[in-house]
């Protein structure tokens with residue numbers, strides 16, 4: 001496994017990171033969504049201020065991962081870790097930063113007594129399924145269902 005670049009640092013998310021996350025998302029998706037990210041970041045900070053993490057290189061935020069612990073949802077009694085949105089600036093991929101963010105989140109989840117981590121992914125997105133498979137995710141018995149309206 002390659003080492004995280006020496007100037008990289010992983011630390012808990014802060015509300016001052018919103019602008020950096022907006023910039024990373026804009027680089028990934030091509031659209032500028034400051035209101036959406038302010039709402040998402042504040043939501044995750046309120047729920048669990050130490051679960052979500054960012055990666056900095058030379059003091060600049062180049063990656064983020066939003067996560068929290070949920071219990072009692074969908075009839076699941078045990079507290080479970082949930083991984084939501086994440087992104088690494090395209091210029092900083094392939095340096096193990098995604099894995100480092102996930103390792104920091106996993107350490108936090110363990111400290112909260114969590115014994116499994118879940119996420120939802122579009123199976124057609126091979127980049128996301130490839131990354132999630134590499135960091136250890138496997139298909140779950142829980143199935144996502146929907147009805148178009």
Ligand SMILES: CC(C)(COP(=O)(O)OP(=O)(O)OC[C@H]1O[C@@H](n2cnc3c(N)ncnc32)[C@H](O)[C@@H]1OP(=O)(O)O)[C@@H](O)C(=O)NCCC(=O)NCCS
Pocket residue numbers: 001025028029085086087088089092093094095096097098099100126127128129130131132134135
């Ligand atoms: C997926 C993503 C997070 C990977 O970040 P990264 O920092 O480059 O990943 P890492 O270097 O930590 O790689 C960790 C492992 O995942 C694998 N991996 C990473 N990207 C992969 C891909 N596109 N396909 C297959 N495997 C991949 C790596 O090979 C590595 O595996 P290994 O340790 O067994 O060699 C990054 O490409 C990304 O942000 N993609 C876009 C996410 C997105 O669309 N977000 C929604 C908008 S915010």
